[in-house]
Amino acid sequence: MSRTPYVGGNWKMNLHGDEALALAQSLASVTAMSGPADVVICPAFMYLSSVGDVLAKAGSLIKLGAQDFYAQPNGAFTGEVSLSMLRDVGVSVVLVGHSERRHVLGEPDTLINEKTLAALEADMEVILCVGETLEQRKAGKTDAINWGQTGYGLAGVTADQMTRVTIAYEPVWAIGTGMTATPGDAQNAHQAIRAFVQFGLFNESIAQSMRIMYGGSAKPANAGDLIAQPDVDGFLVGGASLVSDDFAAIVAATQEN
Secondary structure (H helix, E strand, O other), X not given: OOOOOEEEEEOOOOOOHHHHHHHHHHHHHHOOOOOOOEEEEEOOHHHHHHHHHXXXXXXXXXXXXXXXXXXXXXXXXXXXXXXXXXXXXXXXXXXEOOHHHHHOOOOOHHHHHHHHHHHHXXXXXXXXXXXXXXXXXXXXXXXXXXXXXXXHHOOOOOOOHHHHEEEEEOOHHHOOOOOOOOHHHHHHHXXXXXXXXXXXXXXXXXXXXXXXXXXXXXXXXXXXXXXXXOOOOEEEEOHHHHOHHHHHHHHHHOOOO
């Protein structure tokens, strides 16, 4: 089954105002001729509105995404941001369960599921991140961890809602460690996740139409080999998304296979 490639840029806690706007303007320009890939960028909260304005004025098809949110609709939750607030500034995509939210900030599977359900109920598109640590990989638990995180994350999600869910596989052991996941590593993990969605959660139609992004330090140099794998449908890009030409090259690589 042919799936439209999907590339996301997660800017994390990087870039200040002028830098964020300049990068958004550049990306709107350099990705305009990259073909039919879906593209989303996720700036820091305080720049979402202004980055969204830049994209809108440029007539860009790049979607505006948020790195996180709070699952409750409103109330006394100091320092948090609701889905309706994000929608109000043009956000249509949210990341859920990113490895840094799991392993640095300690978000458990139960909270990640709560966020997934809340985002889908709010008509947002969800990129659900899953992936194993180095210790888990060494213990031979790669598939078990990915299946567990996928199953918990999607608990209670309906078949209809799955049209707005993308999985992002993040091999935590290959992010900022100097270790590299091969295209075969990525393919094996993606294939196992897709099989779990088919046989353990939903059905073949949903599994085959669902996109699985690769989120393990994607760069222009490895994007072509990775996207050539049959179950790799795109990339969730960290550091390379902060360099306009690098990000555009990764987007372009998805059109060459």
